[in-house]
Amino acid sequence: MKKLYLSLMACFFVLAVSAQSFRYQGFSGGMMLHAGYVQSKSSQAYFEGYQSLCQGxxxxxxxxxxxxxxxGGEGYVSSANYDANESYVSLGWGGVLADVALPLKKWTLYAGGSFGGGSVQHLQRNRPLENDFIPDLSSNYRHYATMLLTPYVGVEYALNDGIHLTAKIDYAMPMAKDKQSICDFPLGPRLYIGFLFYHTNP
Structure with a gap:
């Protein structure tokens, strides 16, 4: 799946570059809120699978x-609480991105992906926390880093020349060779909505 995605993106970029002059046209950037659904069906000795809504x-x-x-580049933080014991998993990641945009009057369709690194923090409590000052030996905690490949598709709508409303969907995929080491990674789609500020040539 990852090799197919990389091959398709390489074809898109070759076509995009060959169909235009590779000339600087300006820049854009902005912030986005997101929500999604993540899960980990795999379990290991001390962690059970989970599923939950996430936000960030x-x-x-x-x-x-x-x-x-x-x-360009991107960076996000996403977290999810997934049971009555206040267990949680969070993912922070960032990387370089590349995408191909298709402008259609006020609308712009785009598809691409980012490559970079991420950090996962996962606390799983097996019973409710009764006291902040008493060690809870029933809880399990993991903190690890992994490389990520994150494909996405999105759309922009130009409110005016300088401000665009944007929405996109992505799916972060860990690239570790040892699958057991990332068995509790929060896999799932995320929907982003936000504003982009443009400073580009007409």
Whole structure:
């Protein structure tokens, strides 16, 4: 799946670059809120699988080249509480991005992806927390880092020349060779909504 995605994106970028002059056209950036559904069906010795809604915030910045190609970076934080014991999992990640945009009057469709790193914190409580000052030996905690590949598709609507409303869907995929080490990674789609500020050539 990851190899197919990378191959398709490479084709898109080759077509985009070959169809235009690779000339700087300005930049854009902004913030987005997101919500989604994440789960981990795998279990290991001390952690059970989970599923939950998640929410978070982050942003992206892009440099525009020609009519279609955009390069930049993004970063987000996403968290989920998933049982009555206040267990939680959080993911913070960021990386470089590349996408291809198709402008259609006030609308812009885009597809691309980012590559970078992320950090997962996961606290699973097996019973309710009774006292903040008493050690809870029934809880399990993990904190680890992993490389991430995050494909996305989205749409923008131009409120005016300088402000765009945007929505996108992505899916963060860990790239660790040892699958057991990331068995509790929060997999699932996320929906983003936010504003982008444009400073581009007409």
């Amino acid at each position: 915030v982050g942003g992206a910045a892009r440099v525009h080249f020609g009519k279609y190609l955009r390069l």
